[in-house]
Amino acid sequence: SLSPAHIEEEGLRYHDIIQQDYRDTYNYLTLKTLIGVYWITKYCPEAKYVLKTDRHLIPDMRYPSFCSGTGYVFLGDVVQRIYVASLTMPRLHLEDVYMGKCLAKLKIEPTPPPNELLFNHWRVPYSSCRYSNLITSHGFHPNEIIQDWQHLQSNKHNPCQTTG
Structure with a gap:
């Protein structure tokens, strides 16, 4: 794995590391995703597309349609709408399912990839x-x-x- 010195060097070189004060565990995937959504909303509001990638979570048919946490792409304006919707929704530790619930609240149906x-x-x-x-x-x-x-x-x- 990468050492703290390598991570610090990466951050200084590319300015691509966002840190928050919480334990980085499976139960905090939703929080981690929302931190990214907030960061995009605050620092990149003009983004046309945003790619979010993570590990795979297993779908459960009781949830609304959602995209696998392995990766999904948002239109930039949807990221801001998700952030606003998340402010009134209780957290769920399955971040990809939680993003699906936010989209359902916004009446946005995920679109499968073309390939x-x-x-x-x-x-x-x-x-x-x-x-x-x-x-x-x-x-x-x-x-x-x-x-x-x-x-x-x-x-x-x-x-x-x-x-x-």
């Missing part, structure tokens, strides 16, 4: 070609993510080029 292979809640074997055409995959060690990201960046102009 079922874009969002994966399982581990998709890495190749730069495959990864240039998907949004989420799951089950990687942090070091693998860094290595694959670096490889993908070095091949981003022609990710599907075959080498002989």
Whole structure:
């Protein structure tokens, strides 16, 4: 795993770490997501799209339609509406279900992706070609993510080029 020094270096370099004072456990996934929704509302209100990714949660048919927490995309203006709706709704520890409940309150039905292979809640074997055409995959060690990201960046102009 990454050391605190690596995390601090990441934050100083990319300014992409948001910290709050709570224990980062499964029961706080909704809080974590709402912190992100608040941050987008406050600092990026002009965002056209927002991608939220996380680990897979198992659907339960008693809940309204919702997208897997592995990843979903919001229109930027919907993020603000979700934040406002969340202020009057009791928290639920299943964050993807909670987001579905917020959308139901707003009378917004989630739309499935145009291609079922874009969002994966399982581990998709890495190749730069495959990864240039998907949004989420799951089950990687942090070091693998860094290595694959670096490889993908070095091949981003022609990710599907075959080498002989």
